[in-house]
Amino acid sequence: MSLPVARITPVTQPLVGRVTLPGSKSVTNRALLVAGMARGTSRLTGILRSDDTHYMMTALRAMGVGITELDETTVEVTGTGTLHAAEEPLFLGNAGTATRFLTAAVALVDGTTIVSGDEHMQKRPIAPLLDTLQAMGVDASSDTGCPPVTVRGTGTFQSGEIEVSGKLSSQYISAIMMLAAMGDGETRITITGGQIGAVGYLHITAAVMRAFGATVEFPSDSEIIVAPGGYTATDYHVEPDASAATYLWAAEKLTGGRIDIGVAPEDMNQPDAKAYDIIAAFPQMPAEIDGSQMQDAIPTLAVLAAFNHTPVRFTGIENLRVKECDRIDAVHKGLTAIHEGLATVEGDDLIVNGSLALAGQARNSISLIDSHADHRIAMSFALAALHLPGVTIEDPDCVSKTFPDYWEVLRGLGVEVNITQP
Ligand SMILES: O=C(O)C1=C[C@@H](OP(=O)(O)O)[C@@H](O)[C@H](O)C1
Ligand SMILES: C=C(OP(=O)(O)O)C(=O)O
Incomplete structure (x- = not known):
């Protein structure tokens, strides 16, 4: 062709x-998700409108999040404090952020969610993230180690001490961090697999989480502590x-x-x-x-x-x-x-x-x-x-x-x- x-x-x-x-893709997709998990209405300004953020917005809407587009770079996001079961698989194209972040976030859904992507996404590894979710008591699986992923959620997951390998992608760690704030207890994440690339992305994750009221600490280069308590709706500007x-x-x-x-x-x-x-x-x-x-x-x-x-x-x-x-x-x-x-x-x-x-x-x-x-x-x-x-x-x-x-x-x-x- x-x-x-x-x-x-x-x-x-x-x-x-x-x-x-x-607007920043990384920040937009974090802010959309965190605002979607908060209870109440957040106004996001300066957002990126592109394929990757479109997939994130479409998936959130399918899980009961209200998103109103006020202008080209402004949206209002209304969440209920959790995510609801989608009727169809979540199709996320080749958006790594949306795919990895939502694979973890759908642990909040009481029901089965399929996270899928295009032919390129289906070659991008996700097994390390699934290993961590399983250790947190979440039934998450994939036949190939890449999307599509099936998550049979119960609406809850175990907090406590967990390990995540960031060797292949830092997005696995960001995904767990954003989910962890929705837990019942403190989550202590240990990063395994050696030094990760682009550690700055974890700091962006923490910055967005903190803007929405979460408490995140980095006691060392390989440890992250996330407090429970969920997110508070707020107005947020994307750089x-x-x-x-x-x-x-x-x-x-x-x-x-x-x-x-x-x-x-x-x-x-x-x-x-x-x-x-x-x-x-x-x-x-x-x-x-x-x-x-x-x-x-x-x-x-x-x-x-x-x-x-x-x-x-x-x-x-x-x-x-x-x-x-x-x-x-x-x-x-x-x-x-x-x-x-x-x-x-x-x-x-x-x-x-x-x-x-x-x-x-x-x-x-x-x-x-x-x-x-x-x-x-x-x-x-x-x-x-x-x-x-x-x-x-x-x-x-x-x-x-x-x-x-x-x-x-x-x-x-x-x-x-x-x-x-x-
Ligand atoms: O967390 C993020 O927003 C991103 C992390 C990086 O990916 P990896 O963590 O997979 O290296 C980067 O390449 C990607 O474009 C965006
Ligand atoms: C690697 C990239 O994207 P993602 O992992 O979010 O699909 C990118 O935008 O260069």
Whole structure:
């Protein structure tokens, strides 16, 4: 089946302009869920409207949560203090946050819930989260270790001491944290499986929980204590999305432009805000970048590294293999489609052999980039197209997962983006 493609004309001018970023996906899906588990009405402003948040809202509505859309970025969420049985399976597309967070949250349902996703989600592991739920007395199972998951809930679960492995995904831990506040007693979580990537996501989880009245403490790097008591409805503002910001920071740097995104990186609490300093160092990016604490920014940084003065090795990125696609492989293939030898993979490390001269070099005249249905692959390779003729992005519509206006935003900055249907 052939897919739509985006053809981008290389820019001849620095990109200059103002952009309104979408709200943070991570914060929006946490705030929607926590507000949905609270009793009463919360008003959420600045939210992201995209596939991932649509799936979360649809699932919450199916479980009895009232959600009224007041405008494009504002919703009122009315919860009853628990979740009710849905009539149909909860279909969550390829939204990792919605899938992992709801797999735990549906322990509150008195009845059976099926949590399902698309063909990509059905390859993304969830067994470590199911192991923890089972240890909490929740009957949660999957035939494959990936969604679909069946949870036969009784409306309650056991608090106390539990372990969660965050080796494959920190989302399992966030999921348990948000559920734990709905328990009858204190929950003491021990993180197993070694140091987790993107620990900042756990702090975002705690920040949203605290805003809704929960008590969360981190006595050490591997322990979290969550007090019982549920959530209190409140008004909450969602900050702009730091992962989305990385494309604009990189576009600004690559073209020597000035893009005002209305928020400084130090004012964002999401892990990917850390990518700003690396982007700012371009074209002298460091020789080695530990990507473990800014995983979603790696495709952006890797494409930028193709234009860096010196090679860059990305380490600590093994979890990229279980994101929307195998991102190490997808970035490697995309860069190779642009120029043979531009990237190599050693184990789970990605090495980008960048050089500014790339822009003038003989290379493939048409580089067809397979997005692998992954928004971050499509958005980051669009950056290469700002400089290189012939870079063509397959399946550009996949940006709807987290940044539906991405192509419009580029056009607003003067970039010629031509999307053609097959
Ligand atoms: O908790 C979150 O909001 C997220 C955690 C990260 O995933 P993992 O914890 O699976 O690495 C990140 O890649 C994802 O986009 C959002
Ligand atoms: C990994 C991502 O998403 P998720 O895990 O929430 O599907 C992402 O947005 O880059």
